[in-house]
Amino acid sequence: MKSQATELYEKTFGSSPNQHAFAPGRIEFVGNHTDYNGGLVMGAAVAEGITVAVAKRDDRKISLVSEEGDPVEAPLDAITPLAGEGSWANYPLGVTRALLEAGMEMDFGFNMAVVSNLPVGAGLSSSAAIELATAHALAAIYGFEADKATFARIGRKAENEFVGMPCGILDQGVSAFGRANHLVRIDCATETFGETPMPEGTHFWIFNTNKKHSLVDSAYADRFKECNEAFSILKNRYPEAKTLSEITPEALEAAKDDLDDLLLRRARHIVGENARVRAVESALAAGDLEAVGEALSASHESSRVNFENSTEELDFLVQSVSGQADVYGARLTGGGFGGAIMAFTGEGFSRSQADEVAAAYREAFGIDATVIHTQAGPGATLI
Ligand code: GLA
Numbered sequence: 222m223k224s225q226a227t228e229l230y231e232k233t234f235g236s237s238p239n240q241h242a243f244a245p246g247r248i249e250f251v252g253n254h255t256d257y258n259g260g261l262v263m264g265a266a267v268a269e270g271i272t273v274a275v276a277k278r279d280d281r282k283i284s285l286v287s288e289e290g291d292p293v294e295a296p297l298d299a300i301t302p303l304a305g306e307g308s309w310a311n312y313p314l315g316v317t318r319a320l321l322e323a324g325m326e327m328d329f330g331f332n333m334a335v336v337s338n339l340p341v342g343a344g345l346s347s348s349a350a351i352e353l354a355t356a357h358a359l360a361a362i363y364g365f366e367a368d369k370a371t372f373a374r375i376g377r378k379a380e381n382e383f384v385g386m387p388c389g390i391l392d393q394g395v396s397a398f399g400r401a402n403h404l405v406r407i408d409c410a411t412e413t414f415g416e417t418p419m420p421e422g423t424h425f426w427i428f429n430t431n432k433k434h435s436l437v438d439s440a441y442a443d444r445f446k447e448c449n450e451a452f453s454i455l456k457n458r459y460p461e462a463k464t465l466s467e468i469t470p471e472a473l474e475a476a477k478d479d480l481d482d483l484l485l486r487r488a489r490h491i492v493g494e495n496a497r498v499r500a501v502e503s504a505l506a507a508g509d510l511e512a513v514g515e516a517l518s519a520s521h522e523s524s525r526v527n528f529e530n531s532t533e534e535l536d537f538l539v540q541s542v543s544g545q546a547d548v549y550g551a552r553l554t555g556g557g558f559g560g561a562i563m564a565f566t567g568e569g570f571s572r573s574q575a576d577e578v579a580a581a582y583r584e585a586f587g588i589d590a591t592v593i594h595t596q597a598g599p600g601a602t603l604i
Pocket of ligand 1: 388389391
């Protein structure tokens with residue numbers, strides 16, 4: 222992808238780039254919507270991602286081009302969010318602003334070309350990939366030193382404050398800390414990033430529904446609000462808890478009459494997901510892949526019933542892949558309300574089984590699912 226980025230850069234700007242960076246997309250393995258609730262989550266960087274080519278300009282403009290259309294321009298001294306067709310540029314522009322706020326000095330503007338082999342809207346967080354690739358590339362050309370955690374926070378800040386999406390640190394953290402054949406484990410309360418090896422012979426299969434809830438952004442923001450509301454009520458009983466994730470399943474059940482049915486189900490999902498991350502960690506350490514799979518399937522069930530961030534299409538894919546041989550478990554991956562499911566499988570799960578699932582999906586919904594067989598790959602880096 223590096224040569225494609227160079228080519229797009231040269232064709233658009235008529236000169237050569239002097240830095241390239243790559244950042245991967247991510248799978249959410251387990252720990253759904255726990256990140257902005259101060260909880261635990263495990264993910265993996267995928268092999269696919271976004272590559273950028275950059276160089277400084279000799280004026281104070283920013284010009285960004287993707288494979289999709291004409292360059293988008295913005296003045297370095299007044300970076301504000303764009304609407305409409307150029308709105309994809311808000312991710313790199315938001316990162317630029319977050320880097321400036323973090324102390325990076327920019328004497329001149331820059332040109333940037335963006336290429337991707339990560340399907341957009343597939344639930345694999347192309348937004349975190351572009352944020353992290355931009356952060357690495359700009360830090361290199363402007364001489365700004367930062368560690369992986371800082372890059373992840375800068376990406377999240379761009380998304381929260383510039384794009385206006387109240388996401389947690391999962392996507393950016395996994396894109397920053399990804400490692401081949403490893404899961405990234407994040408304790409979002411302390412923003413501590415760790416890793417766990419993927420058991421040998423296990424694989425990820427992604428099935429993208431190619432169908433999105435029309436109100437996906439507002440549905441996410443609604444869940445964010447509902448979790449805060451549930452926590453503010455539970456805090457009356459448990460004043461020592463700093464986040465919803467500090468409440469144990471037993472403590473939640475003891476307080477269940479304090480919450481209405483909807484808030485109770487939202488809280489059960491978060492509290493249950495934290496418990497499932499712990500269960501998955503112990504099962505991985507014990508090499509008990511059946512138990513890992515059970516926790517993944519239970520996570521999806523909780524999304525369906527408690528958090529209501531699944532859809533008919535996601536449920537269908539989870540159910541049909543779970544019925545196949547050599548599948549440990551499957552669940553929606555990421556925010557939900559459309560997007561993709563992830564199946565965690567053994568070596569024996571084959572392309573023809575995946576095709577069967579896709580054919581059943583086409584039969585049921587008249588939509589082609591995108592199927593990606595991928596592995597845990599490395600995190601964001603200069604290339
Ligand atoms: C999206 C967000 C993440 C996280 C997941 C759900 O991917 O960007 O921060 O909240 O949803 O776990």
